Amino acid sequence: MNALRLASRLSARASAQFLPRGAAAANPAAAAAVGMRAAALPAPQRPTATNDSRRCYSASPPAPKAPALHELGSVDHGFTDDRVDRIAEPERRAFTYLLLSGVRFAYASTARVLVVKFVSSMSASADVLALASAEFDVSAVGPGKTITVKWRGKPVFIRHRTPAEIAECATVPMSALRDEESDDDRVLKPEWLVVLGICTHLGCVPISGAGDFNGWFCPCHGSHYDVSGRIRKGPAPLNLEVPPYKFTDEAKILIG
Ligand code: FES
Numbered sequence: 001m002n003a004l005r006l007a008s009r010l011s012a013r014a015s016a017q018f019l020p021r022g023a024a025a026a027n028p029a030a031a032a033a034v035g036m037r038a039a040a041l042p043a044p045q046r047p048t049a050t051n052d053s054r055r056c057y058s059a060s061p062p063a064p065k066a067p068a069l070h071e072l073g074s075v076d077h078g079f080t081d082d083r084v085d086r087i088a089e090p091e092r093r094a095f096t097y098l099l100l101s102g103v104r105f106a107y108a109s110t111a112r113v114l115v116v117k118f119v120s121s122m123s124a125s126a127d128v129l130a131l132a133s134a135e136f137d138v139s140a141v142g143p144g145k146t147i148t149v150k151w152r153g154k155p156v157f158i159r160h161r162t163p164a165e166i167a168e169c170a171t172v173p174m175s176a177l178r179d180e181e182s183d184d185d186r187v188l189k190p191e192w193l194v195v196l197g198i199c200t201h202l203g204c205v206p207i208s209g210a211g212d213f214n215g216w217f218c219p220c221h222g223s224h225y226d227v228s229g230r231i232r233k234g235p236a237p238l239n240l241e242v243p244p245y246k247f248t249d250e251a252k253i254l255i256g
Pocket residue numbers: 199200201202203204218219220221222223234235236
């Protein structure tokens with residue numbers, strides 16, 4: 001019996017010599033069987049990232065030490081390489097100034113053209129300006145006659161007055177006028193009267209050669225104008241308006 005126990009212990013001790021330490025820790029019974037105490041065994045060393053890295057770097061040669069920034073100076077080498085030395089290169093400075101001036105001049109010219117085009121787009125077009133003024137030949141209008149022309153969409157009376165009519169208008173006192181205005185102030189030439197054919201009451205077109213004063217009569221509400229176009233009777237408050245005009249020739253009138 002003792003021989004069997006001795007043979008078993010020798011067999012367990014022999015197998016424990018070939019067990020790895022982790023296996024002995026995982027199987028304390030086996031370790032105890034061979035006289036080893038599991039608690040006394042050192043902790044199994046598992047591979048860690050640090051250990052692996054150490055093994056990895058230990059195999060390669062050490063990396064060269066990077067130089068410090070103060071040893072290299074500025075890391076922005078492009079700035080120093082491309083920098084223009086304006087003192088050492090005056091011709092390059094002149095070229096730079098010329099280039100900048102040219103670009104700015106081009107910008108200013110473009111801006112000016114745009115502003116001029118924008119402002120001119122808001123002004124009246126050529127056809128509208130052509131309608132702003134109109135010239136009329138009155139050589140065929142005899143004394144005592146009145147013609148009606150159109151200017152800016154409005155009727156205009158042009159009357160060739162006789163010497164008797166001119167004298168009559170000149171003798172009217174200011175006290176007899178509702179809208180006090182002398183005949184001389186309403187004409188450029190005494191024989192020609194140019195007035196808008198629009199009643200100053202509510203805008204009707206008066207009738208020429210009618211009314212109590214042989215000038216114009218507005219049938220809408222009964223306003224009477226004399227041969228100077230001044231209101232003499234009726235509800236109209238003002239004289240007939242005199243448009244801007246001038247004589248371009250002896251018998252040509254430019255209105256507007
Ligand atoms: S519109 Fe001419 S009198 Fe009234």
